[in-house]
Amino acid sequence: MAPSTLTDLPLELLDHITSYLPTAQSLASFSQTSKSLNAFVEKDAWQTFLRSRFPSTCPASTPSPKHTARTLTILSKAWNHRAFLARYIEPRGDIRAFPGGRKVERWKPPKGQTIGFTPHLDAYESIGPRWQDRKEVLAFSAGAEVCLQTRVRRGDQEYARWYTYRPLSAYEGRDDVTTLHLLRPELGEASQGPERVITGTANGGLAIVALPESDQSTAALSHFVTQGHPVRSSSILQQPLGKTLLVANMSDSRVCIYPVDAAQSKIAPLDSIDIKPSTSENGQRAKHQRVWSTSFLSSARIAAGIGPSDEPIHIYSLTPSGLEKEPFRKFSLQNDFERLVGEITLSGFAKKSSSSIYPILPLPPSSSSGGSSDGDVFLTGAYDGIIRLHDLRSDRQVERTYTDPTDDSAIYSLLARGQEKLIAGSSRHSLLKVFDMRMGADCYSYLDASTCHLPSSGARREPARDWNLFLRPHSATHTGRGGGNNWARRSHESSVYSLASPSSQSPYLYAGVENAILELAFTSILDQQPDPTFFSTWKPVARGKTDAWRSAEVLDLAMYDQTADMKLYTQRSLWSTWNLKHGHASHASTSLVIDGLDERWRLGTEGA
Structure with missing residues (x-):
């Protein structure tokens, strides 16, 4: 009998081997x-x-698993290296303003407020017949105005268009947008239809605004009945084969469900x-x-964050007949044994932790759950600066x-990249916090790839898993071009109010600061083979050329690891990094790689 070869194995065994x-x-x-x-691999x-x-x-489905794998592996490496390009963005180029179309x-930012506007964000992406077509x-909101960008990619071609909407009677500071959601296209719906935004x-005011992509001059409006109560927060549940629902909290205590x-x-x-x-132990209210936030955990559960409270x-x-009037469960912020070993009051009883809950985020599903989420596991961000994971x-x-x-500092916003990374926006210092949620389990690591991706020393080292990023330039000397960008006026400290990303496969992350x-x-x-789905190889362009303004607008930020030594790292400019890499500077021998970080990072202001 002839010996078996690898190709003679059953498909199940081959699939097990390749895993x-x-x-x-x-x-x-x-x-x-x-x-x-x-043929089997493809x-x-x-x-x-x-x-x-x-x-x-x-993603649950993809037109090209091979190209999707390329995107996710390159993106995973960029996140581990902390390799990113940061820019301020605002409407410019092709802009259509509504009402009127x-x-x-040139876009004019809102004026008349004591402080700058507080942005609210949402983003999504849809994929075409090819992975690179999307x-x-x-x-995002800017005071009483809504700004929307559509960016279409067809291979190596990209086209962007901006839309803005500001009600004619809107008054800054009185009619500011406090909540915002993008409605995703329904199954079978034309991709060229109007983009619909829910704003509170x-x-x-609480309305659906439909901004047409055609040459129409009007934006369609649908109004939700609010009885004039201010809209504090909201959450949307959009199911592929079910009803789309909106939950919103009005004033300090009312929670409403809308179709x-x-x-x-x-x-x-x-x-x-x-x-x-809630009623305290002595019977007093x-x-x-107040209610700070509401969020859909699933089609049958809604979470409300309140505070200050010891059960916030x-x-x-949520049943077919409506919302249950009483919660079926309340969560405190600590377990019993933690409270027992905590602070003891004069009366001899352990003191409960009291705080307010701001963002609530259901944990995204994984492939092991079939791509569905029942809302049992969710994350919360609190005024005490702690992010907690809860399980119903x-x-x-x-x-x-x-x-x-x-x-x-307090946690104002949360965003999850699957169950791998958790990104949090804090209330002080323009600080963005990145946490690793894998708890030591690496499903994929760029260090398993070829040795050319390793640090120059050859050591298999990764940066610390948890790190903080300051979302403001460490040098306020930049002056951007186009659309009136002036980075110096935006360099002050701020809260990180909102976070969004089109999908967990997208390399783009958006943050709203003051x-x-x-x-x-x-x-x-310096990646000579970037993901062609989104990027092309970067080359330095002389000032005054077409791409010069885009390179000039890239910010140089600062970050540090969440460790005891707290080393501060700052980014070199694109030109400095390029010159160091190619030996065009007197200090070109300086090592570009620090503990597996991207080449732009340097320790402190070293080599500035």
């Missing part, structure tokens, strides 16, 4: 050994690689409840307690905490 290949390069090499194995193995190495960031040459939509305002139907001109709430302040998280059931299936109050030993929006594009300028 142990650590990198996309190794799987590509495996596919080149024979025609039959190549049909099945790339999808297995995505599910096993990127279980929570790979007129074209404007449309990204970003929306401090003056009690979302842009075909209606006026939308009444399906149900509403009032969350009353808590003073100054309330979970409500557990009797414990808190399953895990994410804390920054170097800063305890009076500005920052875009972080995760890529390295």
